[in-house]
Amino acid sequence: MSENVCEEKVFSIVYNEYAKDLHDFLYYKYGTALSVEDKVQEAFIKLWKNCKDVTKSKAKGFVFMVAKNMMLNEIKHQKIVLKYLEVKPKNYTNETPEFLLEKDEFLKKYQNALASLTEDQRVAFLLNKTEGKKHQEIADMLGLTKKVVEYRIYSAFKIIKSKIKELK
């Protein structure tokens, strides 16, 4: 008997396994331009409505597909913003105010650089370097080959570096 996700236990397992990954994927793709939480919820509600037709093994593909197909007209002209954690002075007791200011300027440039990447580059780069996911994991998550993921990360890195080097 195939396990479809209409059973609460099965559905809760699917939710716990994939909700965070889906959330991070959407956040790295769109930044703060939309409410990522709401979109994740929408995707899982859709999964619930279609639970009879989706087996446990297909559930992950289903929610990611729903997320990718979401109509996002409302953010078309909005700038991508990914927030960054600011440097807290109390953790850096040896550093001078000048250093802290430099660090903050660095992070601002980094933030702008991330915004200038394509969605594909940004998602691959952040899933790898910020979330710590391996290249193969990312490839499986996004339905790509490892080579493609490596290339996107490499391109992203070069662009970030060149943007940061650019003078103000």
Next chain:
Amino acid sequence: MMEEMGKDELLKKWLSDDITNAELHEFKQKSDYDLDSAIIENAKHFKASHFSKVKSFNEFKQVLDPLEKNNVKKLHFYKPLLRIAAVFLIGFGIYYSFFQSNLTSIKTLASQKTTFELPDASSVTLNSLSKVDYNIKKWSKKREILLEGEAFFKVAKGSKFDVKTSGGVVSVLGTQFTVKQRDNYFEVKCYEGIVGVKSTNKSLQLTKGKTFRILNGVTLLDSIDIDSPNWLNDKSYFKSVPLLEVINEFERQYNVKISTQNVDKNRLFTGGFVHNNIEQALVSITIPFNLNYKRENKNEITLYSSE
């Protein structure tokens, strides 16, 4: 030109974490290596979970409820008795086959504990009011067990062993640990080996002697003081746990109902109680908070403040 290509190759290897020590040494000699490593180091400042979090499954369930009223497919989570009677009478065949399952279920009632073996000689001990489900036939291919409540696992070495609860998933390769999942309370304690824990917003590894807990959404990582769970030896022990949870466990162990008057159940309790002497156990949980107790009848107890 050649130099540029060499640099790029090294860069690709470095970005993939697929670089030998010699190559890494060469890469670090570059004049702008500091900038390269600063870019990688500071990526963590942009981590999604600092700014936006996904709901826990229980919170998500709350969202689904109102949708029911708008004629979305009925949830199976809550089944008013009347509805079951109707479905049962009308569609016996369909109903029966839908719930027909290949899973083996084992559960305990209040005041009960039980230990049993899985097909691979791993052993599971269930605390009171707990339930597990697993598929005996598929066990040799996939070691996966569903848990509601609390259990202590001694896992035989072998393929990945997964314990799935609505609070999170725990994965191990051969070790000893407990998993506890009650209302708003998910806790894993590792007594031997290493376990992997995956919950909605957290993914981590627990080594021997460590415990991880999510209580009402707040996470805690701590050390365990002892070698194996006290409840295996008919004692419960708590470290900085809200009194409410202590009372819930007391009710499960003694199969009683406890009501309170003027008692702050959020206060943190450190201490324990035995499972085989109710008077002694009541003293253990009331004295530290200057409370008194009254036994209304065999199964009902009231706790009240003596101030």
